[in-house]
């Protein structure tokens with residue numbers, strides 16, 4: 001089982017100095033309690049309680065009685081340093097695990113996030129990473145310490161028993177120690193299944209939490225307060241039940257081991273009676289025997305801890321080892337500035353196996369084509385456009401830019417050549433200025449203002465008391481839909497990339513602002529290869545080429561005049577909107 005954790009012990013490597021210090025302190029603490037106390041019973045008691053004892057000098061008496069506090073000082077300080085160092089190692093390890101997890105989330109394909117929910121991923125990155133950290137540090141701390149103090153105290157028992165009475169006493173006192181393995185194994189087996197279940201249920205609870213927080217408006221608009229609370233409470237109860245089941249077995253371990261140890265003591269007592277063992281020898285033996293059950297209990301809970309860790313490890317690895325489908329190939333070529341010639345070569349695409357969303361689409365767009373995509377909703381227009389920045393890769397066929405397969409172009413270069421304005425845009429909870437700047441980090445304030453003016457955003461930005469320094473709120477919550485769209489367009493202006501994708505980019509604007517932005521867009525599109533998806537036909541009439549999508553296929557292509565004359569689907573879509 002410990003083999004499963006082996007790759008992750010590498011997280012401990014940079015902390016090995018601290019870890020070794022922690023383990024040494026742990027061993028010292030173990031020695032102090034494992035051997036120090038029985039030794040005290042053996043050496044101190046006889047002197048104090050011996051009936052024939054000579055009167056002790058004050059000096060001797062002090063030395064003897066101070067043995068007890070001395071043992072406890074050593075034990076206390078060593079235990080403190082051990083836990084402190086281990087915690088320190090733990091926090092650093094946790095940071096490293098969490099960072100790796102987060103880094104991985106940045107490069108996973110979008111499809112991954114459609115299969116995994118936000119809350120569950122949050123829970124994996126926080127709770128499971130935390131659990132793995134606890135497991136790794138506990139294992140690292142105990143894996144040497146507990147066996148060492150177990151061997152120490154058993155050695156002491158064996159030695160004392162042997163010198164006092166011979167092999168027979170050794171066998172009697174230690175006979176039941178191996179029996180402790182039974183409850184450890186039994187409990188461990190019960191826990192393995194349940195540990196993963198707890199973490200999954202925790203993910204479920206986090207999920208409802210995060211979903212609820214992202215739907216605050218809907219909850220109020222549809223009176224969902226009670227329903228949501230009930231849903232949360234149900235998930236919460238399930239989690240608690242899973243935790244209780246885990247605890248039921250986990251907490252049984254210590255009492256079981258203690259019962260076994262009591263049986264061991266009873267046997268020793270019986271034997272002591274038969275062989276007339278001296279009282280002080282017996283007490284020494286019992287203390288040492290009892291001390292040796294401490295590390296056994298530790299090893300047992302270590303076993304439990306590993307089961308817990310395995311559950312989390314599985315959940316972390318589902319992310320850490322998820323394939324990164326969209327990544328630079330070994331032969332990825334740089335592409336500083338694209339001309340913008342796009343070719344779709346028999347492209348098919350499906351989000352889920354078997355349900356094709358794009359069917360064998362071929363198309364050539366010379367650089368500088370302004371191309372509009374129309375068709376009923378669900379026809380595949382957005383999907384088609386999303387293949388260009390490689391948000392998804394085609395299932396079959398290929399997409400080419402300037403004659404290069406997109407998969408042969410460095411991903412960062414490809415995306416630098418594309419500006420995307422989509423309908424569901426997200427702003428970061430930062431200033432307006434910084435939100436615009438991400439489109440071109442090296443831009444000056446003047447560049448940003450020019451872009452904002454072009455997108456008719458400058459005036460409303462200036463009307464805020466803080467102007468460009470206004471914080472937009474989470475996802476841009478403090479702005480209206482139309483304002484957000486103008487900022488998105490301003491980003492596109494600022495980016496000034498040779499390829500421009502506008503997916504319902506003006507849908508949230510009122511018709512007056514849209515008319516103004518149409519003018520701006522006319523300037524923006526000049527010389528660029530443009531894919532424009534718009535629900536208003538006024539936007540697309542001037543396109544050099546219009547593609548009509550239906551059920552994942554391009555059913556017609558041409559200019560507005562040609563299509564309106566010859567294409568029934570186009571004509572019906574167009575006429576319905578014109579109200580004729």
Ligand SMILES: Nc1ncnc2c1ncn2[C@@H]1O[C@H](COP(=O)(O)OP(=O)(O)O)[C@@H](O)[C@H]1O
Pocket residue numbers: 114351352357375376377378379380381382383384
């Ligand atoms: N992330 C997704 N996962 C699964 N199916 C999707 C996803 N996005 C879109 N679809 C499906 O793919 C089809 C095309 O969607 P889309 O390209 O968004 O259409 P359009 O933009 O033309 O309205 C629809 O049937 C839609 O249900």
Ligand SMILES: [Mg+2]
Pocket residue numbers: 381382383503
């Ligand atoms: Mg769409």
